[in-house]
Amino acid sequence: MRVVSGIQPTGKPHLGNYLGAIVNYVKLQDEAHAAGGECFIFLADLHALSQPHDPAELTRNTREMVATLVACGVDPSKAILFNQAQIPAHAELQWLLNGTARMGWLNRMTQWKDKAGKNREGQSIALFNYPVLQAADVLLYQATHVPVGDDQKQHLELARDIAQKFNTDYCPEDAPLFTLPEPYIPPAAARIMSLRDGSAKMSKSDPSEMSRINLTDDADTVVKKVKKAKTDAEPLPSEAKGLEGRAEALNLVTIYCAVTGKSTDDTLSEYGGQGFGSFKPVLAEALVETLRPINARFLELKDDTEALDAILARGASKAREHAIPTLSAAYKALGLLRG
Ligand code: TYM
Numbered sequence: 001m002r003v004v005s006g007i008q009p010t011g012k013p014h015l016g017n018y019l020g021a022i023v024n025y026v027k028l029q030d031e032a033h034a035a036g037g038e039c040f041i042f043l044a045d046l047h048a049l050s051q052p053h054d055p056a057e058l059t060r061n062t063r064e065m066v067a068t069l070v071a072c073g074v075d076p077s078k079a080i081l082f083n084q085a086q087i088p089a090h091a092e093l094q095w096l097l098n099g100t101a102r103m104g105w106l107n108r109m110t111q112w113k114d115k116a117g118k119n120r121e122g123q124s125i126a127l128f129n130y131p132v133l134q135a136a137d138v139l140l141y142q143a144t145h146v147p148v149g150d151d152q153k154q155h156l157e158l159a160r161d162i163a164q165k166f167n168t169d170y171c172p173e174d175a176p177l178f179t180l181p182e183p184y185i186p187p188a189a190a191r192i193m194s195l196r197d198g199s200a201k202m203s204k205s206d207p208s209e210m211s212r213i214n215l216t217d218d219a220d221t222v223v224k225k226v227k228k229a230k231t232d233a234e235p236l237p238s239e240a241k242g243l244e245g246r247a248e249a250l251n252l253v254t255i256y257c258a259v260t261g262k263s264t265d266d267t268l269s270e271y272g273g274q275g276f277g278s279f280k281p282v283l284a285e286a287l288v289e290t291l292r293p294i295n296a297r298f299l300e301l302k303d304d305t306e307a308l309d310a311i312l313a314r315g316a317s318k319a320r321e322h323a324i325p326t327l328s329a330a331y332k333a334l335g336l337l338r339g
Helices: 015-034 055-072 088-098 103-107 110-116 125-139 150-170 219-228 247-260 264-271 276-301 305-333
Strands: 002-007 038-043 080-083 145-147 182-184
Touching: 002 015, 002 125, 015 038, 015 055, 015 145, 015 247, 038 055, 038 305, 055 080, 055 276, 055 305, 080 305, 088 125, 088 305, 103 125, 103 150, 110 125, 110 150, 125 150, 150 182, 150 305, 219 276, 247 264, 247 276, 264 276
Parallel strands: 002 038, 002 145, 038 080, 145 182
Antiparallel strands: none
């Protein structure tokens, strides 16, 4: 079992990152540890170069993201926690895979289309080529399980296509180099939506702070954001079918179920018929309880630069060891001489 996943250290991690991905980093880290496998969790700092950025902010966000992941339960004694920039093999393998990836495949990526909008010509090459680096991230470690939210599914399908084409083009049939990675997507919280717009995903890059709950928000802020969350005027339905076409209501119920572990049916049989005036305080309380220990641990860790850098350095040295054999095999398969 090889678990691999990454998160960009841009902005603050939010509830969507937590419920869509980080909860499963912790779950799969424990499963891999128990099964004698490996779990690689990394800060995708090289991916962050695909958008204009402030270097000092990227450094600060990278350390804060390490503190947040550890506060959420990623355990550096069980998982290999590191940042991409310390492992040149990620960028090297990306280049080797650039010969295999096709322009047409990248042109179809919805994230590229959404982020580039009408201004494709003005985007960085890194934004276009971003999914090839993501493929290198997972293929380098022979990932079997990749815990991600729904928005990354297409990128992982591309990673599988690249792996398959490379294996077919350059490897003997009975000795493929790359393992085909499987996305591991939570059934219920795969796509947490903005608190201001039920049709947009909760995102670090949304200009409105009120659209998301950051994992480092204090209790008052969480309560305020939930209170201001957009809803409709109807009371909650008593059955899941009644949430159809009510994106904001569905999102709040989804969040409540994800943080409490209750089913939609149980939640709606308890709160069906009640308005958001009574449901929102219950939701806010459940969120505050979930975030309280994360907040406390984050505050303890966040200013200990030395400890955070040491976690990354230790993780990088372990990750490097695992990366080298696959990278060397890829050079060899392509016929590149390396002394
Ligand atoms: P990023 O940094 O945007 O998000 C990190 C993880 O959080 C998930 N996520 C969500 N899940 C549910 N609801 C949401 N609203 C929501 N928003 C974000 C994402 O699906 C992701 O799992 N390209 C990746 C980083 C990456 C990566 C990789 C991931 C680079 N290399 C290799 C997996 C494997 C990204 O930008 O994630």
